[in-house]
Amino acid sequence: MMSYIVLGVSVALLVSSAAIAVYAERRIAGAIQNRYGPNRVGPLGLFQPVADVIKLILKEDVTPSAGYRFLHTIAPIIPVATAIMTVAVIPFGDGLYVSDMNASVLYLLAIASLGVYGITIAGWASNSKYSLLGGLRASAQMISYELPLGMAVASCLLFAGSLNILDVAASQETWWNIIRNPLGGIIFIISAFAESKRTPFDLVEAEQELVGGFHTEYSSMKFGMFFLAEYMHVVINSMLITTFFFGSYHLPFAGAWLPELSEPLKMALDVSVFLAKTSFFVFFFIWVRWTIGRFTFKQVMDLGWSKLLPLSIINFVVIASVLYFLHNGLS
Amino acid sequence: MLETYLPVVLLAAISLTIALIFMTLSRVMGPYRPNKVKLTPYESGMDPIGEAKERYSISYYLVAMEFIVFDLEVMFLYPWVVRYLDLGFATFAAVIVFITVLFLGLLYTLKKGTLDFGSQTKVKPLWD
Amino acid sequence: MTTDLLAFLPGLLTAIGGLVIMILGAFRAKKQVVVPSTLLFLLGAFGVAIWQASMPTSVAFSDMVRSGSFASFLIAIIVFAGIVTTLVNQEVMQGRRAHSPEVYAMILFAITGMITFVSSNHLLLLFVGLETMSIALYVLAGLYKNERHGVEAGLKYFILGAFASGFLLYGMSFVYGATGSLHFQALALASPEVTQTLFFRAGIGLMLVGFFFKVSAVPFHMWTPDVYQGSPTAISGFMSTASKVAAFGAFWVLLTPISFSVDASTQAGSGSMAISALYWISILSMVVGNLTSIAQQDLKRILGFSSIGHAGYLLMGFVVATPQAFTAMLFYLVAYTLMNLGAFAMIAHFERTFGWTDASMDQLKGVGRIAPRRVALLSLFMLSLAGFPPLAGFFGKYLVFSAAIEAGFVTLTVVAILSAIVGAFVYLRVIGQAYFEQGESAESQSVDPQKGMGWGMVIAASLLAAGTIHFGIDALMPWPSLLDWVNGFM
Numbered sequence: 001m002m003s004y005i006v007l008g009v010s011v012a013l014l015v016s017s018a019a020i021a022v023y024a025e026r027r028i029a030g031a032i033q034n035r036y037g038p039n040r041v042g043p044l045g046l047f048q049p050v051a052d053v054i055k056l057i058l059k060e061d062v063t064p065s066a067g068y069r070f071l072h073t074i075a076p077i078i079p080v081a082t083a084i085m086t087v088a089v090i091p092f093g094d095g096l097y098v099s100d101m102n103a104s105v106l107y108l109l110a111i112a113s114l115g116v117y118g119i120t121i122a123g124w125a126s127n128s129k130y131s132l133l134g135g136l137r138a139s140a141q142m143i144s145y146e147l148p149l150g151m152a153v154a155s156c157l158l159f160a161g162s163l164n165i166l167d168v169a170a171s172q173e174t175w176w177n178i179i180r181n182p183l184g185g186i187i188f189i190i191s192a193f194a195e196s197k198r199t200p201f202d203l204v205e206a207e208q209e210l211v212g213g214f215h216t217e218y219s220s221m222k223f224g225m226f227f228l229a230e231y232m233h234v235v236i237n238s239m240l241i242t243t244f245f246f247g248s249y250h251l252p253f254a255g256a257w258l259p260e261l262s263e264p265l266k267m268a269l270d271v272s273v274f275l276a277k278t279s280f281f282v283f284f285f286i287w288v289r290w291t292i293g294r295f296t297f298k299q300v301m302d303l304g305w306s307k308l309l310p311l312s313i314i315n316f317v318v319i320a321s322v323l324y325f326l327h328n329g330l331s
Numbered sequence: 332m333l334e335t336y337l338p339v340v341l342l343a344a345i346s347l348t349i350a351l352i353f354m355t356l357s358r359v360m361g362p363y364r365p366n367k368v369k370l371t372p373y374e375s376g377m378d379p380i381g382e383a384k385e386r387y388s389i390s391y392y393l394v395a396m397e398f399i400v401f402d403l404e405v406m407f408l409y410p411w412v413v414r415y416l417d418l419g420f421a422t423f424a425a426v427i428v429f430i431t432v433l434f435l436g437l438l439y440t441l442k443k444g445t446l447d448f449g450s451q452t453k454v455k456p457l458w459d
Numbered sequence: 460m461t462t463d464l465l466a467f468l469p470g471l472l473t474a475i476g477g478l479v480i481m482i483l484g485a486f487r488a489k490k491q492v493v494v495p496s497t498l499l500f501l502l503g504a505f506g507v508a509i510w511q512a513s514m515p516t517s518v519a520f521s522d523m524v525r526s527g528s529f530a531s532f533l534i535a536i537i538v539f540a541g542i543v544t545t546l547v548n549q550e551v552m553q554g555r556r557a558h559s560p561e562v563y564a565m566i567l568f569a570i571t572g573m574i575t576f577v578s579s580n581h582l583l584l585l586f587v588g589l590e591t592m593s594i595a596l597y598v599l600a601g602l603y604k605n606e607r608h609g610v611e612a613g614l615k616y617f618i619l620g621a622f623a624s625g626f627l628l629y630g631m632s633f634v635y636g637a638t639g640s641l642h643f644q645a646l647a648l649a650s651p652e653v654t655q656t657l658f659f660r661a662g663i664g665l666m667l668v669g670f671f672f673k674v675s676a677v678p679f680h681m682w683t684p685d686v687y688q689g690s691p692t693a694i695s696g697f698m699s700t701a702s703k704v705a706a707f708g709a710f711w712v713l714l715t716p717i718s719f720s721v722d723a724s725t726q727a728g729s730g731s732m733a734i735s736a737l738y739w740i741s742i743l744s745m746v747v748g749n750l751t752s753i754a755q756q757d758l759k760r761i762l763g764f765s766s767i768g769h770a771g772y773l774l775m776g777f778v779v780a781t782p783q784a785f786t787a788m789l790f791y792l793v794a795y796t797l798m799n800l801g802a803f804a805m806i807a808h809f810e811r812t813f814g815w816t817d818a819s820m821d822q823l824k825g826v827g828r829i830a831p832r833r834v835a836l837l838s839l840f841m842l843s844l845a846g847f848p849p850l851a852g853f854f855g856k857y858l859v860f861s862a863a864i865e866a867g868f869v870t871l872t873v874v875a876i877l878s879a880i881v882g883a884f885v886y887l888r889v890i891g892q893a894y895f896e897q898g899e900s901a902e903s904q905s906v907d908p909q910k911g912m913g914w915g916m917v918i919a920a921s922l923l924a925a926g927t928i929h930f931g932i933d934a935l936m937p938w939p940s941l942l943d944w945v946n947g948f949m
Binding site: 132222 | 335336338339341342343347349350351353354357358361362363364365367369370371373375379382385387391394395397398401402405406408409415416423427433434437438446447448
């Protein structure tokens with residue numbers, strides 16, 4: 001029963017958090033650039049995202065005549081679906097999860113790698129050169145950064161000894177993975193940025209060069225779905241960074257000092273700790289976007305293949321060897 | 332079994348429903364007045380030149396091939412990671428050798444410039 | 460674990476060598492570094508193989524790898540072919556665009572695959588070895604990718620080879636379905652009820668198709684001349700010898716117990732079916748290979764068709780399947796490796812020295828006057844291929860034919876002798892072309908004194924020539940001969 005409550009709450013949270021993230025992005029951008037940002041619709045401009053969605057819905061939905069209508073239509077569904085399906089395995093607190101499957105890390109990676117289809121299909125089905133280029137770049141970038149991401153996750157699993165995310169979260173009660181495995185954490189965060197195509201990796205949808213890349217030919221709510229999915233992915237990736245490296249729902253070194261709490265209290269604490277960390281990383285995503293410039297495609301590929309991937313492999317081997325020999329001795 | 336996977340199926344259904352509702356809403360509530368110019372692909376305001384499906388750089392194919400190799404490597408490591416402490420030194424050594432061989436392959440492709448998107452210089456023959 | 464690794468030491472050495480050469484190549488190593496290191500790894504593997512040849516047969520890696528005298532013997536031949544190819548190739552490929560460290564890495568990887576292939580005791584490992592070998596050879600076959608014949612060779616070999624591997628794998632799955640095991644011993648001990656099933660027979664048949672492709676037996680031979688013509692010549696020699704040694708050795712271990720056991724129990728078993736298939740394919744290979752080579756004008760194509768014919772003689776060993784035939788086949792493999800490698804090496808040398816654009820017979824006109832000693836070497840290998848006494852080729856044929864006669868296969872032997880006579884004509888024609896024809900361009904063919912035989916070619920050619928002569932008279936010598944050694948394997 002619990003899992004269905006979590007399911008309902010988390011989906012509602014995810015969809016609305018995307019809207020909140022859009023609003024936050026524009027307000028923070030305003031603050032960083034020393035201007036106001038949206039402040040007209042509702043108090044402090046809080047209803048701006050709602051107005052945006054209504055505007056998008058009321059716009060005309062155009063499919064380019066030379067494109068593939070069917071593929072063009074299903075493409076925006078995929079990123080939204082993958083974003084929402086990811087929450088199935090994220091633990092929001094001790095015992096607060098949607099599904100307790102035993103290989104949830106594999107599920108997570110499988111769903112995450114499905115996301116690339118939406119982008120590629122969108123780029124291909126539009127029959128526009130900008131879209132095709134954007135789609136190609138996006139798919140190359142996303143599959144390239146999936147590898148260091150996967151290796152970083154694998155180096156986390158070495159501590160947990162399990163493919164279940166719940167165990168990964170539980171294993172960080174005292175020592176967060178970012179302390180035990182700092183390099184893996186950095187690699188994971190960079191890869192998560194690339195996977196969600198945020199600055200500095202947003203060259204695949206660069207307005208100035210590619211007119212928006214793969215969603216050049218999308219309008220109305222179909223474009224809105226890509227937009228929604230991008231912010232959902234920001235939130236999801238923040239959750240994953242939190243879960244894998246920043247102690248999930250645990251306070252720092254909680255195992256060492258936190259006394260036994262009653263169940264409702266513990267639940268409230270867990271959820272608020274988790275959400276606080278997630279909010280921080282959403283803020284971090286936005287912060288980086290308005291601070292750092294954009295990479296070129298060559299830089300992106302170089303960083304992924306010749307820096308992050310070798311580093312993540314070496315990191316994995318070193319951690320595995322250390323843990324193995326600590327456990328079994330040097331025999 | 333059902334307890335584990337029913338929520339996942341439910342999530343998939345919910346996400347599809349949300350997506351479909353949004354798209355139907357915009358179809359129903361938005362205007363629909365297509366014309367020829369509106370339906371042509373955007374090419375900075377010019378008439379589109381040729382088909383969009385042109386040949387593209389072979390580097391993308393190479394990236395895809397490399398991806399398959401290393402994605403499989405990662406996938407092979409996952410099951411080992413779960414039980415690696417109890418499997419003994421032979422298994423440990425085998426996995427390290429496996430990683431090393433693939434790592435050498437990565438080093439080789441990087442050194443050969445297979446994944447180099449920037450430079451257009453032809454690879455020169457090594458020996459004369 | 461240590462015993463496992465020791466049992467597979469030659470393969471390990473070549474695999475590590477391949478990786479080292481590959482990385483050296485990535486860091487732009489000089490040829491003066493790459494070639495000696497290749498030779499070093501190959502010599503190491505050769506030494507280990509010779510050392511292990513005196514060991515009893517044993518299994519390692521949970522019954523998947525079989526080591527011991529027979530496997531080591533095959534490994535020694537293969538590695539020897541690799542050494543000679545490296546020596547020849549580093550000289551004749553000089554100045555070509557395709558000449559790069561990767562060529563040597565690929566030779567080492569191909570040898571690793573062959574070693575895995577011949578030491579496998581399990582169908583899966585057999586397939587892994589076969590694929591490692593094949594993929595490296597596909598690359599090598601297509602090295603001259605800017606030439607018409609080079610592209611043809613690479614593509615043909617790759618597509619047809621992949622197709623044949625598919626047959627082999629499909630056959631393995633059938634055999635697994637019938638017997639429930641992939642171990643060689645389990646297949647050999649399968650009960651007649653199992654071996655009578657259509658599944659098992661179909662599986663063996665499909666696997667035979669893959670095998671026939673690899674040894675280029677008729678009717679799976681069409682790729683051979685084209686591939687040998689388009690590949691770099693030294694590599695053609697390597698493909699025609701080492702990969703066939705590997706295929707014959709591995710399939711001898713796999714197939715013979717099956718045909719033996721089934722024939723003993725029931726006269727109509729799948730064994731006799733396989734034997735009759737082998738019988739006809741052996742005859743077809745000999746006849747088609749030797750007859751078609753008459754019409755050829757290109758030296759490399761002639762050698763391609765001749766290798767089809769030689770595959771036929773070697774398949775006779777499978778048909779006869781007695782201990783004598785086994786010995787004869789192994790001896791023939793040694794002789795064939797020596798003389799065929801030698802022929803290809805000499806052609807490669809001429810190609811480079813005289814700047815031939817192709818290896819057609821006309822190019823050979825009058826070369827005998829310009830370079831009589833080198834043509835004499837070529838003639839030696841050609842005569843051995845034709846089966847003239849007292850060379851290795853003659854003795855090999857003699858052993859195979861006498862084993863066949865002893866076992867009562869008279870028709871087969873008569874066909875073999877007739878086709879050998881046809882083949883002899885072709886080889887003699889090559890020699891005649893070199894010595895007795897007056898080449899129009901013979902006078903104008905400038906011989907650059909700098910382009911004599913380099914050290915690699917000298918070592919390779921003298922090794923091969925010495926071997927060709929030695930193994931022809933080996934059995935007559937007072938000391939223990941190769942035959943005595945080979946007899947000990949059974």
